[in-house]
Amino acid sequence: MEHLTVKDKKAILISSLKSRYKLQYDAIQPIPYVKDRLHCVDKVFVEGGTEICIVKGATKETEGPWVRVDSYKDIFTDPRMKAKRRIIEAEPGYGKSTVTLQLAYDWCNGVKDSPFKDVEILILLRLRQLNSKISIYQAIKLFLAPNDPRIKSSDIKNIIESCSSVKVLLDGYDEFPDRDGATGSDVGRIITRNLFGNIDVTLTTRYLPKDYDKSNTKYVRLIGFDEKARDQYIRKAVTGEDEESVANIKRALKENPILDDLCQVPLLFVMFSHMTHEKTHLQKFKSVTGLFRYMIKCFHSHMRNKSLDKHAKEHMSEHESEHDELSKVAFEGLCGENKQLSWRKDGLCTRLGQGFCQHYLAVGILVEEEVSAETNEQTSTTDIQTRTDLRFYHELFCEWFACFRLVEIVAATRNASELKNVLDKVDPFNLQYLYRFTCGISPAVGKRIIEYLKSRKDGDKFAILCILEQTDEVDGIKETVRDLCSNLVQITNEDSKLLQRSTIQLLEIASRFNIPIFNVVLQTCSPRVDESGLNLILQSGLSLSILSSLHELEIYDIDRRLTNEELAAILSYPSQCTSLKELQFNSYYLPDTIPAGSIPSSLKSRNVKVWNYRENGCRRLNLQTDLWQACDAWGNLPGEKGYRF
Numbered sequence: 143m144e145h146l147t148v149k150d151k152k153a154i155l156i157s158s159l160k161s162r163y164k165l166q167y168d169a170i171q172p173i174p175y176v177k178d179r180l181h182c183v184d185k186v187f188v189e190g191g192t193e194i195c196i197v198k199g200a201t202k203e204t205e206g207p208w209v210r211v212d213s214y215k216d217i218f219t220d221p222r223m224k225a226k227r228r229i230i231e232a233e234p235g236y237g238k239s240t241v242t243l244q245l246a247y248d249w250c251n252g253v254k255d256s257p258f259k260d261v262e263i264l265i266l267l268r269l270r271q272l273n274s275k276i277s278i279y280q281a282i283k284l285f286l287a288p289n290d291p292r293i294k295s296s297d298i299k300n301i302i303e304s305c306s307s308v309k310v311l312l313d314g315y316d317e318f319p320d321r322d323g324a325t326g327s328d329v330g331r332i333i334t335r336n337l338f339g340n341i342d343v344t345l346t347t348r349y350l351p352k353d354y355d356k357s358n359t360k361y362v363r364l365i366g367f368d369e370k371a372r373d374q375y376i377r378k379a380v381t382g383e384d385e386e387s388v389a390n391i392k393r394a395l396k397e398n399p400i401l402d403d404l405c406q407v408p409l410l411f412v413m414f415s416h417m418t419h420e421k422t423h424l425q426k427f428k429s430v431t432g433l434f435r436y437m438i439k440c441f442h443s444h445m446r447n448k449s450l451d452k453h454a455k456e457h458m459s460e461h462e463s464e465h466d467e468l469s470k471v472a473f474e475g476l477c478g479e480n481k482q483l484s485w486r487k488d489g490l491c492t493r494l495g496q497g498f499c500q501h502y503l504a505v506g507i508l509v510e511e512e513v514s515a516e517t518n519e520q521t522s523t524t525d526i527q528t529r530t531d532l533r534f535y536h537e538l539f540c541e542w543f544a545c546f547r548l549v550e551i552v553a554a555t556r557n558a559s560e561l562k563n564v565l566d567k568v569d570p571f572n573l574q575y576l577y578r579f580t581c582g583i584s585p586a587v588g589k590r591i592i593e594y595l596k597s598r599k600d601g602d603k604f605a606i607l608c609i610l611e612q613t614d615e616v617d618g619i620k621e622t623v624r625d626l627c628s629n630l631v632q633i634t635n636e637d638s639k640l641l642q643r644s645t646i647q648l649l650e651i652a653s654r655f656n657i658p659i660f661n662v663v664l665q666t667c668s669p670r671v672d673e674s675g676l677n678l679i680l681q682s683g684l685s686l687s688i689l690s691s692l693h694e695l696e697i698y699d700i701d702r703r704l705t706n707e708e709l710a711a712i713l714s715y716p717s718q719c720t721s722l723k724e725l726q727f728n729s730y731y732l733p734d735t736i737p738a739g740s741i742p743s744s745l746k747s748r749n750v751k752v753w754n755y756r757e758n759g760c761r762r763l764n765l766q767t768d769l770w771q772a773c774d775a776w777g778n779l780p781g782e783k784g785y786r787f
Contacts, residue, residue, distance in 0.1 A: 158287040163246040174506030186379040191365035218257035228344040232364035235409035238346035274320035274327040315347035365683030366406035431582025473547035484533035545579035582611035603644040634665040653689040661694040698728040710740040717742035
């Protein structure tokens with residue numbers, strides 16, 4: 143074999159990387175069961191909500207402030223993000239992997255305005271394919287340059303060290319088999335900056351590692367699709383500029399706030415929009431269970447319709463309805479001591495049956511993935527082996543099948559004590575759809591689960607969503623919603639994201655049906671208004687839309703300061719809440735003078751009372767003079783009578 147220089151080997155490696163990435167970014171599959179319709183990532187990628195944490199030297203635990211940026215490119219180009227380590231955090235389905243594929247596309251194609259345009263080498267690894275014993279150089283060889291004998295893992299180390307610029311993307315830390323382990327894996331050393339210390343590394347994950355270089359890490363989060371992103375995706379990837387089709391899909395979303403919330407998850411919105419475009423009666427569904435049941439049915443019916451073999455169709459129908467063992471596998475994976483979302487293909491096929499596995503692979507509910515087999519540190523490059531694992535297309539599908547097993551387990555419990563012992567091990571705040579699906583498919587079991595949820599701290603609001611899954615109609619929960627909204631409804635930054643989302647949905651259901659919402663308190667949520675002025679974006683990244691039946695709104699943040707521009711933006715939200723009577727800024731520092739024209743006319747015409755309450759006293763905004771004035775102990779301006787505090 144001819145002698146190759148490091149420069150020669152670098153060219154070979156780059157060529158191999160680009161070939162491998164092209165296979166990945168050209169294989170975007172919006173509907174899993176439509177396998178013959180693949181898209182290039184650049185043809186379907188749209189900007190979702192991206193926020194960066196801008197506190198200098200802060201750890202993620204300090205929580206912000208978070209600032210919305212215009213593009214995924216800002217993750218690397220914004221001066222406030224200058225660092226050797228970045229973590230992109232988001233829930234499953236929010237587009238973490240899609241962003242990495244778009245960056246790979248940019249690099250391979252030399253996209254002019256991309257931060258990766260002039261990078262010599264880009265390393266993109268899916269961490270779920272690795273194990274703790276394989277070295278990072280072996281992983282690159284195994285998954286990114288497997289077919290060229292001229293490149294060895296030791297060559298890759300030399301090539302990387304010779305480059306002037308290298309960027310590394312490690313996708314899916316939460317799926318890494320040795321996440322938070324103590325085995326001293328190369329992935330762990332990279333995260334703590336004991337390896338690749340001077341190389342730019344970005345990690346995507348559902349949650350933060352236990353051990354990482356906090357002082358030199360910048361934080362990013364993806365917060366899902368807002369209305370602008372949805373509209374852009376529909377036009378770019380589904381309908382083109384067919385305005386009638388665009389309107390049909392958007393109408394399907396707006397008809398029910400439950401579906402609207404679900405479709406903030408980009409992966410689910412993508413599936414929903416494509417399926418709605420092809421089958422318009424999808425818009426009739428009013429619960430997550432109803433939508434998901436229909437989606438699963440579509441997976442199977444598409445496969446049956448393609449088959450001409452009557453005998454094969456009968457087997458397909460059996461596999462669709464008889465999935466007890468798969469449900470056990472899914473439940474064990476989600477609720478076992480160590481969460482498991484992928485399984486060795488040979489072992490799973492033995493357990494489920496070869497024909498069953500092949501059917502679920504063919505319909506797209508299960509997918510195959512090549513992963514590294516166990517090695518030891520002395521294993522030579524040529525001896526590195528891979529194996530095939532199976533996993534669900536998305537974790538939501540795992541929760542769907544697991545719910546059938548949970549129904550059986552709950553039904554077998556004899557009393558509330560036994561039920562509590564079971565459900566205390568199944569955290570609803572991490573597995574919300576498992577609970578919602580379970581309540582949706584079994585009214586009897588759902589009733590017992592709802593009683594359990596109501597007994598848990600902060601479980602009453604989540605119970606509302608589970609009740610909705612049972613009734614499939616908002617009419618069945620109106621009185622419960624009315625009862626909850628007749629008291630103070632609070633959202634705090636200490637609440638889990640699920641609790642915040644449940645509370646927001648409760649409020650939006652009430653508003654949609656004109657149920658009075660007497661008082662909402664946003665505590666340390668640091669809300670801001672989105673570009674449209676129609677939604678409050680909370681610090682968690684969740685949005686609160688206009689509440690037409692809201693009477694009082696209190697925003698509490700300790701010593702938060704607002705500029706005139708920020709105050710004017712926030713005032714635009716309550717001005718559109720047509721029933722609002724009072725707005726209170728608690729513990730805020732607000733501007734002493736307000737520029738003429740900054741106060742929305744609707745606040746003035748409705749004479750909405752606006753307070754700024756601090757420890758040293760209270761002042762109220764005089765809507766006639768646009769000036770703050772001191773109030774008496776009852777919140778009245780001079781000449782007024784009444785009672786406030």
